[in-house]
Amino acid sequence: MNRRMAIKQMTGVASAVLLSAASAKASSVAENGQAAPAAAPAPTGPYTLPALPYAYDALEPYFDAETMHLHHDKHHQAYVDKLNAAVVGHPEVAGKPVDELVANLSAVPEAIRKAVRNQGGGHANHSFWWGTLGKGSAAPTGELAKAIDAKFGSLSGFQEKLTAEAVGVFGSGWAWLVSTPSGLDIESTPNQDSPLAAGHKPVLGIDVWEHAYYLKYKNKRPDYVKAYFSVVNWDAVSAKFADSKKA
Numbered sequence: 001m002n003r004r005m006a007i008k009q010m011t012g013v014a015s016a017v018l019l020s021a022a023s024a025k026a027s028s029v030a031e032n033g034q035a036a037p038a039a040a041p042a043p044t045g046p047y048t049l050p051a052l053p054y055a056y057d058a059l060e061p062y063f064d065a066e067t068m069h070l071h072h073d074k075h076h077q078a079y080v081d082k083l084n085a086a087v088v089g090h091p092e093v094a095g096k097p098v099d100e101l102v103a104n105l106s107a108v109p110e111a112i113r114k115a116v117r118n119q120g121g122g123h124a125n126h127s128f129w130w131g132t133l134g135k136g137s138a139a140p141t142g143e144l145a146k147a148i149d150a151k152f153g154s155l156s157g158f159q160e161k162l163t164a165e166a167v168g169v170f171g172s173g174w175a176w177l178v179s180t181p182s183g184l185d186i187e188s189t190p191n192q193d194s195p196l197a198a199g200h201k202p203v204l205g206i207d208v209w210e211h212a213y214y215l216k217y218k219n220k221r222p223d224y225v226k227a228y229f230s231v232v233n234w235d236a237v238s239a240k241f242a243d244s245k246k247a
């Protein structure tokens with residue numbers, strides 16, 4: 001093969017590649033006027049993002065609407081999307097409620113256990129959390145009010161202890177009030193670990209990931225934790241405690 005022939009052949013290959021790429025694009029566009037997706041679409045289930053049970057600005061000025069949009073629509077959605085991607089090909093896992101998965105991680109196949117712990121934990125924790133927030137209820141009621149007084153002396157005693165726990169979390173995580181077989185307790189979990197993994201039922205929690213507060217409170221986590229106590233839906237939290245005592 002002389003040099004001219006070699007160049008002609010290479011040019012021909014290059015042209016053929018370009019042509020086939022162009023015709024593939026043309027044919028995928030021709031069907032419905034839209035470009036075909038490059039790969040299989042991301043799964044949209046079985047787990048889904050629950051709607052916020054109030055408006056995005058319902059917790060202003062304590063939790064700002066922009067943070068609520070990002071936190072719910074982007075961060076929580078990402079946990080759901082990644083959990084759905086993780087359980088593809090694992091129907092024995094995908095059929096279970098997410099709380100059940102994070103409560104019993106050892107039953108999850110090892111290949112996807114870390115993803116379920118992190119993404120499933122994120123989905124479980126946030127799904128719990130949105131329902132415990134709201135304005136307009138000033139204090140716990142019923143059995144929870146009694147249990148908090150018995151354990152922490154008073155509501156303010158409880159708030160002091162939970163604040164210390166939340167401010168003390170190193171890096172990303174959560175501080176919780178949990179219901180355990182031996183009563184109420186305060187604890188924290190790193191990352192998106194759920195108290196359910198230890199057999200503890202969350203009654204109330206504070207998300208101390210920076211995505212929960214950085215837009216409004218910057219590096220001042222104590223200010224955010226203080227604001228959190230103005231958006232606790234004590235009626236919902238009291239109901240969570242009552243539920244935790246059942247079964």
Ligand code: MN3
Binds near residue numbers: 071126207209211212
């Ligand atoms: Mn969060």
